[in-house]
Amino acid sequence: MKRVMQGAILAVSLVVALLVPARSWAGGIKGKVSVQGIKSAENIVVYVDAIAGKKFDPPAEHVVIDQRRMAFVPHVTVVLRGATIDFVNSDSVGHNVYWPSISGNKKLGHNLGTWPKGEKKSFQFDVPGFASILCNVHPEMSGYIVIVSTPYFAVTDMDGSFEIKGVPPGTYTLKTWSEDGKVVTQPVTVASSTANVELTVKK
């Protein structure tokens, strides 16, 4: 009888052990972006496009874009729609931040002004799209903000690799955004493990 009980407890433990991680299991999407006619596979945004019937709360934590050594850091920033970006200045010169439009819509263009080292200005980005960020003091400075509708996104590293973690199982539309390349749209199915994807971005 004792052995039967032990067996039953073991069986229950096994089932629990299998079920508990399964509930928090979420796969992901990882892979590599290759480029044709573009100088680098770095800084390409890969993201899950809007999911019908699903709306994500904007993150409470602010995203930071620094202006350091006369550059926007990072060069490409991707955020979930509704996120607030804190623009900081780490240089000893004053920097300005403005974007002429969002996805070509000039009504969504905005100038945050110019401010010195140590200060910051914040802005909430509510509309999906992309913005080219500029500094009117230093015309050589440029950066990009990509605003997407899901929290499932990544920016490629130097060799074009990317990984999007914590994507629940399902079939999605994967999209890219890049400074110089055309948009790539590709379906992807995520099971309980990580999906591997190869994408090619062309000029």
Ligand SMILES: [Cu+2]
């Ligand atoms: Cu500047």
